[in-house]
Amino acid sequence: xxxxxxxxxxxxxxxxxxxxxxxxxxxxxxxxxxxxxxxxxxxxxxxxxxxxxxxxxxxxxxxxxxxxxxxxxxxxxxxxxxxxxxxxxxxxxxxxxxxxxxxxxxxxxxxxxxxxxxxxxxxxxxxxxxxxxxxxxxxxxxxxxxxxxxxxxxxxxxxxxxxxxxxxxxxxxxxxxxxxxxxxxxxxxxxxxxxxxxxxxxxxxxxxxxxxxxxxxxxxxxxxxxxxxxxxxxxxxxxxxxxxxxxxxxxxxxxxxxxxxxxxxxxxxxxxxxxxxxxxxxxxxxxxxxxxxxxxxxxxxxxxxxxxxxxxxxxxxxxxxxxxxxxxxxxxxxxxxxxxxxxxxxxxxxxxxxxxxxxxxxxxxxxxxxxxxxxxxxxxxxxxxxxxxxxxxxxxxxxxxxxxxxxxxxxxxxxxxxxxxxxxxxxxxxxxxxxxxxxxxxxxxxxxxxxxxxxxxxxxxxxxxxxxxxx
Amino acid sequence: xxxxxxxxxxxxxxxxxxxxxxxxxxxxxxxxxxxxxxxxxxxxxxxxxxxxxxxxxxxxxxxxxxxxxxxxxxxxxxxxxxxxxxxxxxxxxxxxxxxxxxxxxxxxxxxxxxxxxxxxxxxxxxxxxxxxxxxxxxxxxxxxxxxxxxxxxxxxxxxxxxxxxxxxxxxxxxxxxxxxxxxxxxxxxxxxxxxxxxxxxxxxxxxxxxxxxxxxxxxxxxxxxxxxxxxxxxxxxxxxxxxxxxxxxxxxxxxxxxxxxxxxx
Numbered sequence: 001x002x003x004x005x006x007x008x009x010x011x012x013x014x015x016x017x018x019x020x021x022x023x024x025x026x027x028x029x030x031x032x033x034x035x036x037x038x039x040x041x042x043x044x045x046x047x048x049x050x051x052x053x054x055x056x057x058x059x060x061x062x063x064x065x066x067x068x069x070x071x072x073x074x075x076x077x078x079x080x081x082x083x084x085x086x087x088x089x090x091x092x093x094x095x096x097x098x099x100x101x102x103x104x105x106x107x108x109x110x111x112x113x114x115x116x117x118x119x120x121x122x123x124x125x126x127x128x129x130x131x132x133x134x135x136x137x138x139x140x141x142x143x144x145x146x147x148x149x150x151x152x153x154x155x156x157x158x159x160x161x162x163x164x165x166x167x168x169x170x171x172x173x174x175x176x177x178x179x180x181x182x183x184x185x186x187x188x189x190x191x192x193x194x195x196x197x198x199x200x201x202x203x204x205x206x207x208x209x210x211x212x213x214x215x216x217x218x219x220x221x222x223x224x225x226x227x228x229x230x231x232x233x234x235x236x237x238x239x240x241x242x243x244x245x246x247x248x249x250x251x252x253x254x255x256x257x258x259x260x261x262x263x264x265x266x267x268x269x270x271x272x273x274x275x276x277x278x279x280x281x282x283x284x285x286x287x288x289x290x291x292x293x294x295x296x297x298x299x300x301x302x303x304x305x306x307x308x309x310x311x312x313x314x315x316x317x318x319x320x321x322x323x324x325x326x327x328x329x330x331x332x333x334x335x336x337x338x339x340x341x342x343x344x345x346x347x348x349x350x351x352x353x354x355x356x357x358x359x360x361x362x363x364x365x366x367x368x369x370x371x372x373x374x375x376x377x378x379x380x381x382x383x384x385x386x387x388x389x390x391x392x393x394x395x396x397x398x399x400x401x402x403x404x405x406x407x408x409x410x411x412x413x414x415x416x417x418x419x420x421x422x423x424x425x426x427x428x429x430x431x432x433x434x435x436x437x438x439x440x441x442x443x444x445x446x447x448x449x450x451x452x453x454x455x456x457x458x459x460x461x462x463x464x465x466x467x468x469x470x471x
Numbered sequence: 472x473x474x475x476x477x478x479x480x481x482x483x484x485x486x487x488x489x490x491x492x493x494x495x496x497x498x499x500x501x502x503x504x505x506x507x508x509x510x511x512x513x514x515x516x517x518x519x520x521x522x523x524x525x526x527x528x529x530x531x532x533x534x535x536x537x538x539x540x541x542x543x544x545x546x547x548x549x550x551x552x553x554x555x556x557x558x559x560x561x562x563x564x565x566x567x568x569x570x571x572x573x574x575x576x577x578x579x580x581x582x583x584x585x586x587x588x589x590x591x592x593x594x595x596x597x598x599x600x601x602x603x604x605x606x607x608x609x610x611x612x613x614x615x616x617x618x619x620x621x622x623x624x625x626x627x628x629x630x631x632x633x634x635x636x637x638x639x640x641x642x643x644x645x646x647x648x649x650x651x652x653x654x655x656x657x658x659x660x661x662x663x664x665x666x667x668x669x670x671x672x673x674x675x676x677x678x679x680x681x682x683x684x685x686x687x688x689x690x691x692x693x694x695x696x697x698x699x700x701x702x703x704x705x706x707x708x709x710x711x712x713x714x715x716x717x718x719x720x721x722x723x724x725x726x727x728x729x730x731x732x733x734x735x736x
Contacts, residue, residue: 416674423589431590447594450536454551454590461586 001027004037007044009053009060026070030155032119040118047326049267049308054294058270061283061290066114068280069107073157077101078225081159082277083108083176084143085168085410086190087344087375090368091214092163093237093278095221098229106277107156108147112323112438113273122324125149126439141407142324142439144175151183158185161224163217166191168378169410188220192373202373211369218365234364240284244275247291248345254298255340256395260307261315262298265339266329267308269321272345309338314398314459317391319411320344322403325440331449332401335456340395343388344377381414385421392426398466399459401452402432407442429458472529474727475517476719477510477544478553479537482573482601483686484509485716486517489724496521497713506537514543530727534719548722550715551579551590557718558682559585561708566678569697569705570714571668571687573601578672589675597636599667601687607660610640611653618657622692625658639663657692665696682706684714 002016005023010016049055072079080102082089092104116122126142129149150156164176164187179185190213193206222229248271255261255268271291279287301307315338321329332339373379376387391397400422404411419430433451436442473495478485484502488495498516502509510533518524533541534553541547550570558568559581568579575594582588597603608618622628629646631639639660646656681703687693688711698704708714 429589434595444595446536447592450549450551450594451592454549454587457548457552458587 001034001037004041004044005063007041007050007056007059008063009056009058011056022071023067026067029070030066030115030119030121032121036119036121039120043118043120043326047266047330049264052263052267052294052297054290054292054297055267055270057286057290057293058274061274061279061287062110062114062270064283065105065110065277065279068103069105069110072103072105076103078103079157079159079161080104080221080224081108081156081162082106083147083162083165083172085172085378086163086165086372087276087378088241088368088372089276089278090234090237090241091218091221093240094218094229094233095225096278096281097233097236098222099225099227100281102225103280104278105280107150108143109273109277109323111150111155112143112146113270116324116440117322117326122146122149122439123441125153125155126441128152140175141169141171141405142436142442144171145439147172147175148178151179151185158183161186161188161221163187163221164189167372169408171407171409186224188217188224190214190217202370202379206373207366207369210373211363211366214369215365231362231364234368235362237278238364238367241275241278243288244291247288247295248272248275250295251291251298252341252345254295254302258302258307258340259315259338260305260311260313261309261338261340262301262307263294264308264329264333265318265321265342266326267294268345269329269342272342307338309333310336313338314456314463315340315396316399316401316455316459317388317397318342318401319404320437322435322437322440324438325445327445328403328435328448331445332452335449335452337399337401337452337456337459339401340397341391343384381417384414385418385425388418388422389425392422392428397428398463399429399455400431401455402430403435403437403448404432405436405438405442406434407436429455429462431455431458472724472727472731473521473523473527474530474532474720474723475514475528476553476716476721476723477514477531477533477535477538477541478550478713478716478719479506479510479533479535479541480550480572480715481536481575483712484513484535484537485713486513487713487716487720488517488521488523489717489720491724494717494720495523497710497716499712502537506540507542510537510541511543530723530730532719532723532726534715545723546726548719551577551592552587553715553718553722554684555579555581555587555718556585556721557714557716558684558708560717560721561714562680562682562706564680565682565706566680567672567675568682568684568714569668569672570685571600571683571693572685576600576668576671576685578668578675580675580678591671591674593667593671598639599664599671601685603636603639603664604660604687604690604693606636606640607643607657610643611647611657613657619690619692621654622658622661623695624654625652627655628662629655629659631659631663658696661690661692661696662699665693665700669697669700679703680706682708682714684708684711686712688712 082092095102096104126145126149129145166173180187192210320342376384415432422430473490476487484500486498496517498513500513531544533544533547534550538547554568558565565581570577576599577592580589608615683705
């Protein structure tokens, strides 16, 4: 276990010695065995950039979050869970700022990324969901199977409240509703108006409604934890989020401007995920430090002319990599492609959260609402395509690799239209691969290999042709 | 220089030898369980037919699902690229390739230069593949040859609604029990298969010049069914199973040329 923990960024022997009993307790509770640890070590060495100190420190925080979650029932007070499809945990972060005894986390993401991504342990919990409530077909998103199954098996202690988001898909809120009805789970619901307005990206009506939904939800969170969460608490959470965004964007811009691309898309993804799921209070500062180190290491690689990917490799964007299967990112690299960015994280968003003195109307709920609603990924299709085309043209990308969860109706509805849109506007190779970024049981890796390899062949020819024209 | 294209598919292994003047020889065998062994065997067979030996081979390119196991190959490319190139060589006007093999099916949009502009494949499910047709022929206790030609006699194909091979098998047994004419059942099976493939291919757009490759392209019943679904008559190469290996050989020739140029500099 010591070697595994060192690979996961436990650098200080004294800290490790102090923490070990707690770590062992958590691992025992999660049923992580010696065999699991041995397999995890191999996986870390093959598919993760553990040669980067910044990434090891990031991984360290993730492992600590997993441990914190495993022990939250006995160590913490009230539990507030955030869930997908939200890409902001500012509400939970504000609750934890207001009351340090509160556990406010995003267990689905942490457990998919670490408990399954590294230790491959989610299987029985998914199966529990399929046996109890969801069909054994491939009709449900792995993240919702995780959410339900883990409650049924007891992997997730029942929260005092779970935030339910009706902002993107129907499967997630329905899964929450199932838990409400069968597990007597308290839900705090946040909806949005799905205005699709070609002229404006976010209508005033949608912004106003969503702002009030967020405000109402926070009031309910306050009630659950028994402490008022003030605007100042939320501002603090937003400013921490802004710092994370800015550091993440810096990393992405370094990757977008460099050849060879210095970091794996998997590494950047692990960074990005943290601005969706807030770290525990004691991990906020270490996270900032980890990201500072990672940014420096990325720049050092660029200065040395080194990269994770090959120099001159076709540069392709992705929707997002898999939460649970880092070997796909490795496969993409092995096929001779480079991934400098993903759709989930390429928009310049740090400026969306101003300093308190910079705005006339410092309503943090309004700022948070606008930040979330302006996210092209969940916005109207036209907004999504426009943002994508702009990025492709700005950074001269060579193709788009979509790995979409075929069980996600929200994503699959757009998939072919997006493909044709990109092909028409940009004339670059596009491949949309059916998979499931949350559940690696749903696809054979070999079939993904053939598709990625064929796509890589297309990209190389397309890039050579374009380079010759330019020359 | 003599080059070889080796296509190791799930059902059959193929080899095509090529030199600057054209095709020298071809060979085809059932793949079987030992992919490494069959790759050697099919290549050896092609060499023997051309009165050549291993030393005469300048470059070997492998393709197909077993391409990684061809240890003597200089390089490998996916069957998607190879089918596009092979079809282009055989039919310069080709816009799309529909390949139906033993265990997968694919549609490929071919660029003017014989590269791949777009593709889609089904390798998760037997429906729409050669395997589906084999299973159905077995259910009806017919030889594959009879199964293929009987479809042409139908005037009113039965509707097969199941998208899954296993459930379609049950449906076929049920139709037989209802005493539906056997030719109508067989035609219905072909129609269901063609529909599945064409639905997949239609995601890439509509094209007129479509080359139909793979072992299933020898099935006259399937050619007819595909024609009905596509609304155009597909182009059938003389040896549709060998298009992948041919494409691999053509690409091998190009790569060998590049390697030689690089060495001469």
